[in-house]
Amino acid sequence: MTFVPFWGILFLGGKLLKRYKALIFFFVFILFAFVSSIPSQEKAPIFTIEVDAIINPPTAKFIMDSIDEATQKGAQCLIIQLDTPGGVLESTRLIVKKMLSSHIPIIVYVSPSGARAASAGVFITMAANVAVMAPGTHIGAAHPVSLGGEEGKESKTMAEKIINDTVAFIKNIAKTRGKNADWAEKAVVKSVSITEDEAVKLNVVDFISPDLQSLLAKIDGKIIKFDGVTRTLQTKGVQPKPIQMSWREKLLDIISHPQIAYYLLMLGGMGVFFELSNPGAILPGVVGGICLILAFYALQVLPVNYAGLALILFAIILFIAEIKVISHGLLAVGGVISLFLGSIMLFHGPEEYMRLSLTVIIPAVLVTSAFFIFAMTMAIRARLKKPTTGLEGLIGETGIAAVAISPEGKVSLHGEFWNATSDQSVEKGDKVQVIGVTDLKLKVKKID
DSSP: OOOOHHHHHHHHHHHHHHHTHHHHHHHHHHHHHHHHHSOOOOHHHEEEEEEOOOOOHHHHHHHHHHHHHHHHHOEEEEEEEEEOOBBBBHHHHHOOOOOOOOOEEEEEOSSSSTTTEEEEEHHHHHHHHHEEEEETOEEEEOOOOOOTTGGSSOOHHHHHHHHHHHHHHHHHHHTTTOOOOHHHHHHHHHHOOEEHHHHHHHHHSSEEEHHHHHHHHHHHTTTEEEEEEEEOOOOOOOOEEEEOOOOHHHHHHHSSSSSHHHHHHHHHHHHHHHHHSSSSSOOOHHHHHHHHHHHHHHTTOBBOOHHHHHHHHHHHHHHHHHHHSTTHHHHHHHHHHHHHHHHHBOOSSSGGGGSHHHHHHHHHHHHHHHHHHHHHHHHHHHHHHHOOOGGGGGOEEEEEESBBBBBEEEETTTTTTEEESSOOBBBBTOOOOOOETTEEEEEEEEOO
């Protein structure tokens, strides 16, 4: 066996390199391009949603759908940017239940400066895996608001049951997330509120962040234990992707506001009343019907006092009755009073956003009452006005005797010939006036 010296191998390799240099460089270039085309491991996306309204069923559905969407798209977390005066307890329970059972971390960020997490916002913030507040924000006042407007008529025992149940609910949330359960109880029972600095000191939220990018930087590398697993957030350099409300969700959210629902109820009543007082107008009836349907949808998701709603509907009935029964305005006055009282009683809740202020009620009642009275007056005038069409509309009209009438004959009226009768002797060409109509036969009298 013959061995080639090492220097010989180098000499031979050098000759081969010179001969196939172009080919070798080509294969090296292809290999480099292939390696660089292999994608590096990307960080999971981060999604954000903005909740800056009352917590109601449409808002609850939007939050729950957003959690599902973020989970399906493999998000590492969902950030809820929260600014709410509160909302309905039933909707809050649905949101919290979804957050506690979520398969991805939920971060609640009370922002921007000046925002608040009041009432229902306290439950949502404390249910987050990470709770953050912006400077100049506050949290608290978690008194329960239920559907149906029951608080105004419920017994003291029932009120205590609702509060005790709500206290147990928020304490369980706080213990699950390792937050201050004692303060959470005070937020429900005593409606206490605190600033962002106090919230951090009392272990109500985790930390303060001036903006979203600062928040992402602070939670980068944070280990979150939930759902039986441990997850490390990798948020550095990740651009959050917003999830927007659909037009349908926005519409339902808007009409679920107490003030909008009240206006829809007023407009619906006016439209239906106008159609009943002026049959055949069609458009007012259609618009009124749509407004009433939307109003009733909103009323079923708001804390409504049904006695107030009944008074408003009774007012509309009184206005309609005024058209049929002349009461010299007594029914109309009763309608105005009933409308005003019903408007005051319609919504009942401990928070201002769940009630109608007098600055809303008084102008609405005045405008609505003025419309009803105007339409009612026009309808009464039309009913009392002498007919101007049909056979009865011929009474009082004048014509010419086409032939002598003694006692029967014919008259020319508006270019048409009519059979006529008269108690007087009427010669051909005499001017006559219609004083009655019977079976297409005119009764006339001679006039000078």
